[in-house]
Amino acid sequence: MRVDTFDGMYPYTPRFTDAPGFAMHFVDEGPADGEVVLCLHGEPTWGFLFRHLIAALRGTHRVVVPDHMGFGRSETPPSRSYWLQDHIDNLERFVLALDLRGITLVMHDFGGAVGMGLASRHPDRIRRIVSVNGPTPFGQATLGERLAANAAVSPWFQWIVRAESEGRLEVVLGELGFNILSTLKLNGFEDHRLINDAWLRAYGARFATPADCAGAIGWAKGVATGAHRFEMPDAAARRAIAAKPAMAIWGMADRTLHAEHFLPLFSALFPGGPVHRLPGVGHYSLEDAPDAIANRIATFLAQT
Template sequence: MTRSTPRHPDPSWLDRTSYPLSDAYVDVAGHEVHYVDTGAPPLAAGAPGESPVPTVLFLHGNPTWSFVYREIIARLALVARCIAPDLPGFGLSQAAAGYRGTFVEHADAVERFVSTMGLNDLVIVVQDWGGPIGLRLVERRPDLFRGVVICNSWAWPVDADPHFARFAGFMGGRVGSALIRRFNLFVNALVPLGHRRRRLGRREMAQYRKPLATGARREFSAVLPREIVDTTPQLAQVAEGLGILDSLPVLIVWGDRDIAFREAELARWRAEVPGAEVHVVSGAGHFVQSDSPDEVAGVLRAWLEAEGLLAAENATAEESDTGRL
C-alpha cells in the first residue's frame, strides 16, 4: 500500500515555473523518495476491453533528477500517467542512513519504490545509470512491464573498454572524486557537455547545482563513476538477462553527439534488441531527453500509439497547450 505524503515545502532554489509538476514523497525502506506523479490523464477512460492507460516510469542517472524529464512529462501527461522518482540522495530525495549509493542499492531502491507504489502496466524510460537500474527491474519483474524505451545508456560490462575504464579510473579515483565532492564537477562540466543542441542558462543550471549543493549531497554522484567498473559482475548479470526485451516492444532514442555513449554502444543495442525501433536524434547530446524534448516526446508518443499502448481516446486527443512548458 502506498504511503505517500503531500508535497513538502519547496526549497528556496526550486523554480516551479520550469518544474510545474505534481509531486509527492513516499517512504521506501527508510528513504524519503521524491517523485513526480501526474496521475491518470483526463481522457483515461477507454472502451470496455481496451488495454489500460500505461504508466510511464522515467528513471534518471548521474548527476540529474526528475527535472531532466520535465518537458517530456509535460507533453505526455495528457495521454499517460507519468511517474519519475529521484534516486535516493539525488534531486529532492533523501537517502536512509548507511546508504552507500551503489548501483545495486539504487536498483533495489527503485524496485522497492515500484512495489510500494503498486505500479504495473509500465512503460519504462531509461537514460544513463537509469539503463542498468531499470533493465535489472524489467528482468526481475517482467510481468509489470508493457514496453521499454532506452535513451543513451548501457547494460553490460565495460571494464575492458578503455573509453569507459579511463573515465571510471579518473572520475572514480581520488582526484576525480575530490573534484566532484568539492567543486560539483559532474554537474558543472558534464551537464553542459551533455547538451549539444542548446545551451543551458544560469537559471536552468541552478536546478542541477542546488540539489547537490554540499559535499555530503555529492557523495553518491562521486560513487557512481567507479561503479562503472566495480560493478562488472552485476552488469554481467543484467547483460545475460537482456533477452527478455525480445518479448516487449522496445524503442531506442539516441543522441548521436554523446561524449559518453557512442555509435559503438548504439550498435550493441541494435544487436541486443534487433526488433527495436531506433530513432537517432541528430546533433543531440548525452541528455537527449532534455536537449531535444519536443522531438523525443513526439517520437515517444507516436511509438506508444503505434504499439497500441494508448487507449483510443487518448491516442486521438489533441495535445493541450496547458500541459506544455
C-alpha cells in the same frame, strides 16, 4: 513549504515515499488509471531532465518520475551504499509500493542499467522499453567488451578512472554544487542556450555539500572500481523482455555513451526494435532535443 519550480520549469507536485528505506521523491502526473510511463534518470541528473516529456504525455498517460537515492529531491542517507544493485533494490521497492503495472520504461544514462535490473526481476510488470541514450544491459556476453571499448574513448570515463586512481574523484565530485556545469558538459549537451541561472540551480542546488554528493560519487566510483553488479536475468525473464515492444532514441553526438558501442546491445536484445538516431544531439538528449524525443515516444506509445 515553498518548493522551487526553477522559474516554472518544474511545476510538478513533489511526492515522497519511504518504501525504499529513505525519503524517495517522485512526481506522479496524469490520470491515475492511465498507462504508466516510468522515467529513470542517470548521472548526475534527476527528474528535472524529463520535464518536457512529462508535459507532453501527462494528458494521456500516468507519468511517474522518481529521483534515485542521492539525487534530486530524494534523501542521501549517509549509512547506505550507492552501487547499481542498491539503486535496483530501491526502484523495485518503489514500484511494488506503488503497485505499478503495465510499465513503459523510459531510461536515460545509468537509468538504463537500473531499469533493466527491474525488468529482470519483474518482467510481468513491464509493457514496453524505451532507451534514450540509456544502455540496455541484460546479461549480454559482449557487455564487458563494449563497456571497456566505450571507456577507452569517453572523456568522462577516462576522467573518473584516472581521478579514482589518483585519489581525486571524491574531492572533485564532492563539489558538484560549484562545478555542475563542467561536469554536465564533460558528459555532453550541445544546446548552450539552455544555460541560465534557473537551469544551473536545478542541476546544482541539490549538491550543496560534499555529503550531498554521495550518489554522484557512488555511481562514478562504482564504475572506476568495478563495484557495480549488473542484474543477470534468467532465461525466462530474458525471453519475456525480448518479446516486449522496444525503441531506442540516441543522440549521436554523445561522447559518454557512444552509439557504436551501446546500440548493438539494444539491437541484439530487440532485433525488431526501431532505432532513431538524432544527429548533433548530445548525451543529455532530453535537453538538446526534447520535442523530437517526446514526439517519437508519443507515437511509439500510440502504435504499440
